[in-house]
Amino acid sequence: xxxxxxxxxxxxxxxxxxxxxxxxxxxxxxxxxxxxxxxxxxxxxxxxxxxxxxxxxxxxxxxxxxxxxxxxxxxxxxxxxxxxxxxxxxxxxxxxxxxxxxxxxxxxxxxxxxxxxxxxxxxxxxxxxxxxxxxxxxxxxxxxxxxxxxxxxxxxxxxxxxxxxxxxxxxxxxxxxxxxxxxxxxxxxxxxxxxxxxxxxxxxxxxxxxxxxxxxxxxxxxxxxxxxxxxxxxxxxxxxxxxxxxxxxxxxxxxxxxxxxxxxxxxxxxxxxxxxxxxxxxxxxxxxxxxxxxxxxxxxxxxxxxxxxxxxxxxxxxxxxxxxxxxxxxxxxxxxxxxxxxxxxxxxxxxxxx
Amino acid sequence: xxxxxxxxxxxxxxxxxxxxxxxxxxxxxxxxxxxxxxxxxxxxxxxxxxxxxxxxxxxxxxxxxxxxxxxxxxxxxxxxxxxxxxxxxxxxxxxxxxxxxxxxxxxxxxxxxxxxxxxxxxxxxxxxxxxxxxxxxxxxxxxxxxxxxxxxxxxxxxxxxxxxxxxxxxxxxxxxxxxxxxxxxxxxxxxxxxxxxxxxxxxxxxxxxxxxxxxxxxxxxxxxxxxxxxxxxxxxxxxxxxxxxxxxxxxxxxxxxxxxxxxxxxxxxxxxxxxxxxxxxxxxxxxx
Numbered sequence: 001x002x003x004x005x006x007x008x009x010x011x012x013x014x015x016x017x018x019x020x021x022x023x024x025x026x027x028x029x030x031x032x033x034x035x036x037x038x039x040x041x042x043x044x045x046x047x048x049x050x051x052x053x054x055x056x057x058x059x060x061x062x063x064x065x066x067x068x069x070x071x072x073x074x075x076x077x078x079x080x081x082x083x084x085x086x087x088x089x090x091x092x093x094x095x096x097x098x099x100x101x102x103x104x105x106x107x108x109x110x111x112x113x114x115x116x117x118x119x120x121x122x123x124x125x126x127x128x129x130x131x132x133x134x135x136x137x138x139x140x141x142x143x144x145x146x147x148x149x150x151x152x153x154x155x156x157x158x159x160x161x162x163x164x165x166x167x168x169x170x171x172x173x174x175x176x177x178x179x180x181x182x183x184x185x186x187x188x189x190x191x192x193x194x195x196x197x198x199x200x201x202x203x204x205x206x207x208x209x210x211x212x213x214x215x216x217x218x219x220x221x222x223x224x225x226x227x228x229x230x231x232x233x234x235x236x237x238x239x240x241x242x243x244x245x246x247x248x249x250x251x252x253x254x255x256x257x258x259x260x261x262x263x264x265x266x267x268x269x270x271x272x273x274x275x276x277x278x279x280x281x282x283x284x285x286x287x288x289x290x291x292x293x294x295x296x297x298x299x300x301x302x303x304x305x306x307x308x309x310x311x312x313x314x315x316x317x318x319x320x321x322x323x324x325x326x327x328x329x330x331x332x333x334x335x336x337x338x339x340x341x342x343x344x345x346x347x348x349x350x351x352x353x354x
Numbered sequence: 355x356x357x358x359x360x361x362x363x364x365x366x367x368x369x370x371x372x373x374x375x376x377x378x379x380x381x382x383x384x385x386x387x388x389x390x391x392x393x394x395x396x397x398x399x400x401x402x403x404x405x406x407x408x409x410x411x412x413x414x415x416x417x418x419x420x421x422x423x424x425x426x427x428x429x430x431x432x433x434x435x436x437x438x439x440x441x442x443x444x445x446x447x448x449x450x451x452x453x454x455x456x457x458x459x460x461x462x463x464x465x466x467x468x469x470x471x472x473x474x475x476x477x478x479x480x481x482x483x484x485x486x487x488x489x490x491x492x493x494x495x496x497x498x499x500x501x502x503x504x505x506x507x508x509x510x511x512x513x514x515x516x517x518x519x520x521x522x523x524x525x526x527x528x529x530x531x532x533x534x535x536x537x538x539x540x541x542x543x544x545x546x547x548x549x550x551x552x553x554x555x556x557x558x559x560x561x562x563x564x565x566x567x568x569x570x571x572x573x574x575x576x577x578x579x580x581x582x583x584x585x586x587x588x589x590x591x592x593x594x595x596x597x598x599x600x601x602x603x604x605x606x607x608x609x610x611x612x613x614x615x616x617x618x619x620x621x622x623x624x625x626x627x628x629x630x631x632x633x634x635x636x637x638x639x640x641x642x
Contacts, residue, residue: 045432048432048435048436049435049436050432050435050436050639051435051639051640052639052640069438070438070440071438073436073437073438074438076436078432078436080429080432080433080436081429082429082432084428084429084430084431084432084433085428085430086361086365086428086430087428088365088368088369089361089364089365089368093364097357097360097361098433098437100356100357100360101357101358101437101438101439102437102438103438145433
């Protein structure tokens with residue numbers, strides 16, 4: 001639905017977006033994640049045709065955004081970072097105006113406006129001046145505007161910024177709802193939001209593509225190969241005898257700790273779970289296990305790592321479509337301890353604002 | 355285009371702008387009608403129009419300053435860029451809305467000559483010819499104001515720049531009489547004008563070769579012409595200034611000459627400035 005290829009935007013010497021390429025299939029919600037200044041809004045503007053790229057092309061629904069702008073823009077509903085509202089109009093007038101400009105047939109105009117207002121729950125304030133509306137309502141008018149004319153692609157640039165928690169939940173429900181009929185691209189710097197709402201995540205760092213995959217894959221990518229740490233009541237030689245040569249283990253390190261204990265760190269092959277094998281082997285050799293744990297990377301770790309300031313921290317950008325290479329090298333040693341990440345974390349929780 | 359026009363028209367009459375625009379113009383028209391026609395017992399309504407033409411200097415910036423500058427400041431221009439409408443339609447919609455706002459007081463003014471016929475014979479043809487000229491003059495100045503509004507995102511800057519531009523236009527014919535009439539002075543002034551044009555070309559295209567080429571070509575042509583026929587340059591610059599003055603053109607209408615070349619001239623000015631406005635908006639999309 002959206003094909004971005006080799007997109008570059010330069011402002012003088014500053015490169016805001018550099019050689020960005022990705023494809024978004026029809027349907028579903030894609031999260032566009034990145035710290036402030038990563039080039040999210042610039043990219044969104046270029047996809048919407050509001051900004052001309054220095055290089056590269058954007059195709060929406062098969063139409064080049066610059067080559068056939070009218071056809072491409074008819075397919076796009078866009079909510080920019082600041083909702084583009086005319087304060088001297090009421091939401092109803094404003095939406096009527098946008099619907100007209102989007103060439104909604106005259107007969108359907110009122111119906112279409114009404115539908116957009118119902119979906120965004122604007123009916124209560126439909127005839128108040130936009131100037132007098134709260135930020136939450138303004139944001140909703142902006143979203144309603146992007147839904148008019150039933151565009152196939154809906155671009156939302158940070159739609160929940162500045163809203164209270166209740167409003168955020170409502171807007172997220174609305175966005176999930178939209179994902180059933182439209183192709184939604186949602187930009188955000190709030191990780192949990194993207195995690196909760198999106199089917200697929202594109203991470204942008206310093207204007208470059210850092211990762212593009214589903215949330216589950218991104219997490220699995222790192223946790224699959226995460227090392228298992230075991231504390232054994234045995235000296236190093238006994239520990240080596242017990243745990244060396246275990247199947248599906250890529251590397252093992254042994255370091256003695258006080259009280260005749262040994263700390264063992266086993267890095268399994270990607271995707272393998274070796275914890276049971278460790279247990280049975282230790283039971284056979286009658287080596288007591290005092291502790292065992294596996295650190296599981298959260299999306300947060302992935303995000304922090306991918307968008308780290310030091311560009312050399314990671315090699316190439318990771319693209320989920322090419323499953324090769326062993327991830328997890330060069331990761332920060334400090335990780336969140338074992339514990340399932342809830343699938344649907346409540347939005348107020350773990351809000352990492354970067 | 356119709357959606358934009360309707361929105362702009364509604365915006366003008368929702369706030370005070372549209373009403374103030376009409377009221378201000380009609381107030382002064384009333385004062386001058388009373389002074390010239392009723393007290394002074396002149397039968398010519400065109401004198402009133404002649405006298406109130408200077409009001410455009412204040413009225414036009416008030417109407418145009420908001421148009422595109424405010425869109426950019428409020429970031430609503432992003433909406434216009436993302437909607438499936440051409441920028442030319444956006445500009446035309448806004449311009450037509452302003453023409454409609456200007457039409458309101460002019461429609462009222464159109465009643466005055468008819469009212470005056472109650473008191474005697476009024477040369478209606480010249481009165482209405484002058485009114486058409488008055489409207490055309492306003493339309494011209496509005497297109498200049500719209501263009502200036504597209505250059506900046508501050509309403510104040512837009513208003514001040516428009517006022518300055520209109521003042522220059524207003525005093526152009528007066529200034530023309532101070533321009534030295536020697537042929538050589540005209541040549542220098544015209545070359546300076548060509549240089550200015552080349553600079554503007556460079557700013558717009560960022561292509562130094564094209565700009566310098568056009569500048570040299572223009573200057574070379576002028577020099578060649580000067581060498582061939584220096585007498586033609588005597589007083590040329592002053593005459594050009596006079597010819598270019600839209601106000602001077604309007605005074606022709608007041609004098610009872612409905613000059614079609616003036617109409618064509620005004621329409622071309624409008625066309626050029628609307629085109630420039632579209633280009634200026636298109637440029638924003640590319641640099642920002």
